[in-house]
Amino acid sequence: MDPASSSGSGSSSKSWIVYGLAAGAAIAAAAGAFSFRGSSKFRTRVIGIIPARFASSRFQGKPLVQILGKPMIQRTWERAKLASTLDHVVVATDDEKIAECCRGFGADVIMTSESCRNGTERCNEALQKLEKKYDIVVNIQGDEPLIEPEIIDGVVKALQGAPDAVFSTAVTSLKPEDSMDPNRVKCVVDNRGYAIYFSRGLIPYNKSGKVNPNFPYLLHLGIQSYDSKFLKIYPELTPTPLQLEEDLEQLKVLENGYKMKVIKVNHDAHGVDTQEDVEKIEALMRERNIS
Numbered sequence: 001m002d003p004a005s006s007s008g009s010g011s012s013s014k015s016w017i018v019y020g021l022a023a024g025a026a027i028a029a030a031a032g033a034f035s036f037r038g039s040s041k042f043r044t045r046v047i048g049i050i051p052a053r054f055a056s057s058r059f060q061g062k063p064l065v066q067i068l069g070k071p072m073i074q075r076t077w078e079r080a081k082l083a084s085t086l087d088h089v090v091v092a093t094d095d096e097k098i099a100e101c102c103r104g105f106g107a108d109v110i111m112t113s114e115s116c117r118n119g120t121e122r123c124n125e126a127l128q129k130l131e132k133k134y135d136i137v138v139n140i141q142g143d144e145p146l147i148e149p150e151i152i153d154g155v156v157k158a159l160q161g162a163p164d165a166v167f168s169t170a171v172t173s174l175k176p177e178d179s180m181d182p183n184r185v186k187c188v189v190d191n192r193g194y195a196i197y198f199s200r201g202l203i204p205y206n207k208s209g210k211v212n213p214n215f216p217y218l219l220h221l222g223i224q225s226y227d228s229k230f231l232k233i234y235p236e237l238t239p240t241p242l243q244l245e246e247d248l249e250q251l252k253v254l255e256n257g258y259k260m261k262v263i264k265v266n267h268d269a270h271g272v273d274t275q276e277d278v279e280k281i282e283a284l285m286r287e288r289n290i291s
């Protein structure tokens, strides 16, 4: 074996890293060059779905919480509308108050049942209820009001450029202080940017038993996109051992042998899970002059 190819570092392992707009264009070019079955267009019809429920164990009515004077769900929706790859953006909810609020600022709303156990199931139900057909569904978490449209476009283009993958998602650099936090999910990828594994523990594990300050650890971000045919079967797949042990839904995808494309982006995660998070994000927005 060529020692150079086994090193894993160098240009090949960097080729899947994308940054913002310029990188989006690079992915689009790569997708075009791939030329799937003689056609340069693949998985062209794309919908962004923002699943939102009112009842949350930790934060009742979370999607409607005001962030600098606007409901959080509206902020997420406005960001999603700026993504150039989305043909359509809808909010999927089981709650009339959320639906009314969203229609008020101009969003299309799909009512879904209260029995949806999570965002993935809600996206799937919404997809079935839509009249038009879509090839890709982007699951946009409603609690990331500062999600960059470029990240949404990045995961879409990644899935369009990787016909062998059924799923795409994004990672960013893990902050050293988050290394041991089980709520921060870590990810390792191969040198073409396909996911190898996700864990709540620190991966890879350095044999010194310490965090290696020189290793570029990756933090998984919540955004994900699916091939719509895959989304139909995803909720039906039987839970798998690693998924159950780590309590990470996405492991089911890998354990069943499906491929998942991962892009690396620059993003400070500002997920809103508590009232304190709202105050933090508002302070940050004031600081950065985001209105």
Ligand SMILES: *[C@@H]1O[C@H](CO)[C@@H](O)[C@H](O)[C@H]1NC(C)=O
Pocket: 206, 207, 208, 210, 211, 212, 213, 214
């Ligand atoms: C582990 O981390 C140290 C730095 O803390 C680094 O020098 C070393 O290369 C890493 N890997 C192994 C196998 O020790």
Ligand SMILES: *[C@@H]1O[C@H](CO)[C@@H](O)[C@H](O)[C@H]1NC(C)=O
Pocket: 117, 118, 120, 121, 234, 235, 236, 237, 239, 249
């Ligand atoms: C969440 O959704 C996935 C995929 O649809 C499903 O397989 C899983 O069982 C769900 N998790 C829970 C806790 O309901």
